[in-house]
Amino acid sequence: MAEIPAALLLLADARLPAGGHAHSGGLEPAVAAHAVTDLADLRDFLHGRLATTGLTGAALAAAACAYAAAYAPDADIPPSGDGSAGGRRGWRGLDAEADARTPSPAQRRASRAQGRSLARAARATWSHPGLDALAAEVRAPHHPLVLGAAAAAAGGTPRQAAAVAAYGAAAGPASAAVRLLGLDPLDVHRVLADLAARMDEVADEAAAAAAGGWDALPAPSAPLLDLLAEAHVRAGLRLFES
Amino acid sequence: MGAHHDHDPHEAAPPAGRALRLGIGGPVGSGKTALTAALCRALRDEYALAVVTNDIYTTEDADFLRRAAVLPDDRITAVRTGCCPHTAIRDDISANLDAVEDLQARHGRLDLVLVESGGDNLTALFSRGLADLQIFVLDAAGGDDVPRKGGPGVAQADLLVINKTDLAPLAGSDVARMERDALRVRGGKPVALTSLRERPDAPEVAAWVRGALRRARGAAAAAP
Numbered sequence: 001m002a003e004i005p006a007a008l009l010l011l012a013d014a015r016l017p018a019g020g021h022a023h024s025g026g027l028e029p030a031v032a033a034h035a036v037t038d039l040a041d042l043r044d045f046l047h048g049r050l051a052t053t054g055l056t057g058a059a060l061a062a063a064a065c066a067y068a069a070a071y072a073p074d075a076d077i078p079p080s081g082d083g084s085a086g087g088r089r090g091w092r093g094l095d096a097e098a099d100a101r102t103p104s105p106a107q108r109r110a111s112r113a114q115g116r117s118l119a120r121a122a123r124a125t126w127s128h129p130g131l132d133a134l135a136a137e138v139r140a141p142h143h144p145l146v147l148g149a150a151a152a153a154a155g156g157t158p159r160q161a162a163a164v165a166a167y168g169a170a171a172g173p174a175s176a177a178v179r180l181l182g183l184d185p186l187d188v189h190r191v192l193a194d195l196a197a198r199m200d201e202v203a204d205e206a207a208a209a210a211a212g213g214w215d216a217l218p219a220p221s222a223p224l225l226d227l228l229a230e231a232h233v234r235a236g237l238r239l240f241e242s
Numbered sequence: 243m244g245a246h247h248d249h250d251p252h253e254a255a256p257p258a259g260r261a262l263r264l265g266i267g268g269p270v271g272s273g274k275t276a277l278t279a280a281l282c283r284a285l286r287d288e289y290a291l292a293v294v295t296n297d298i299y300t301t302e303d304a305d306f307l308r309r310a311a312v313l314p315d316d317r318i319t320a321v322r323t324g325c326c327p328h329t330a331i332r333d334d335i336s337a338n339l340d341a342v343e344d345l346q347a348r349h350g351r352l353d354l355v356l357v358e359s360g361g362d363n364l365t366a367l368f369s370r371g372l373a374d375l376q377i378f379v380l381d382a383a384g385g386d387d388v389p390r391k392g393g394p395g396v397a398q399a400d401l402l403v404i405n406k407t408d409l410a411p412l413a414g415s416d417v418a419r420m421e422r423d424a425l426r427v428r429g430g431k432p433v434a435l436t437s438l439r440e441r442p443d444a445p446e447v448a449a450w451v452r453g454a455l456r457r458a459r460g461a462a463a464a465a466p
Binding site for chain 2: 019023241
């Protein structure tokens with residue numbers, strides 16, 4: 001197991017001031033639809049999220065980490081982009097890949113809002129040419145891209161970036177469940193601990209996939225989450241942005 | 243207005259070229275939205291204004307301000323806080339900063355952005371990264387021991403507003419004692435007594451904000 005740079009722990013910490021507390025990862029509309037009402041439902045929801053948007057986000061984060069690392073002055077590979085995204089190269093190409101894997105407009109907006117906030121926090125924290133290039137090329141990048149670039153800036157590997165993304169995909173909604181359903185936070189953390197091995201598998205799969213071309217990145221989808229995300233923006237009562 | 247209202251060691255000037263950001267915080271139901279509306283009405287003809295509301299439920303506060311037509315729709319933005327109103331103004335201000343930046347980008351030069359917190363408890367405090375100055379609003383009928391207890395909002399806000407003074411006698415609250423306690427825990431920083439029901443234009447608070455805006459402009463003009 002590779003050593004974890006302490007800087008990377010900042011990125012995984014929920015106290016990172018990057019706007020995450022106002023997003024429930026689709027849990028709020030699921031609660032509103034009575035699809036998640038207790039701890040067992042939450043476990044199933046998190047399993048499903050990890051297998052779908054969790055894997056997609058982790059793979060995008062791993063790809064972004066590898067791409068950003070190539071910007072470093074001592075990198076072996078020049079950052080050429082792989083040019084596979086409809087002829088759009090560079091960060092905009094990878095951003096288009098994220099769009100293609102995020103069919104719900106509401107989820108796209110939520111991802112970009114969190115990407116914008118994370119870019120602000122990461123650039124205030126680290127200086128890195130890959131991160132700067134991402135911010136210059138895409139105004140509000142998708143969240144996994146910024147997470148991957150920030151992981152590179154923090155000295156992390158693509159596999160570690162994927163692990164932080166997978167962890168966030170489960171920990172974010174879990175925290176929202178404590179606030180929305182009044183679940184026992186100790187129970188919720190046991191659910192997260194039980195999912196840790198699954199997060200590692202997702203990170204392995206994501207990192208392996210990211211080693212190939214961008215157009216072949218995983219794209220599992222969760223149509224019900226897409227529909228709930230769209231219903232959420234029309235709901236009268238919303239405590240979370242997404 | 244209480245004593246020493248010209249003395250404020252924390253007076254902060256915004257960096258040149260951007261609006262003064264004024265946070266308005268305080269417990270649920272103390273009159274934050276009514277004060278925001280009052281300041282908009284009092285200042286909108288003199289200054290370029292915009293408002294960000296933080297509501298823990300819905301966009302109700304923003305909707306109230308729109309219905310009251312205190313500002314055009316596109317000058318009011320609502321931020322959701324994920325059940326954590328204090329987090330959004332203190333620990334993680336990113337959504338509010340994004341909202342302020344978007345308003346600035348949409349309207350060009352703004353003089354003043356009011357950031358109204360969601361209703362919270364007495365420990366709430368705006369981050370200096372979000373608000374250059376902050377007002378904390380208390381309900382005079384909500385217990386006259388509150389100023390004595392203090393807390394970050396009551397003690398540190400640049401202006402403490404004790405609102406609903408008209409209700410104080412009905413609730414058995416001693417407003418004079420509240421003002422006295424507040425001035426003591428605040429080290430002499432200003433306290434305003436208001437009844438937004440009786441004086442919906444809040445002239446003493448508007449005068450304080452005008453003073454802050456003048457000083458901010460003076461500081462910007464004096465900057466190299």
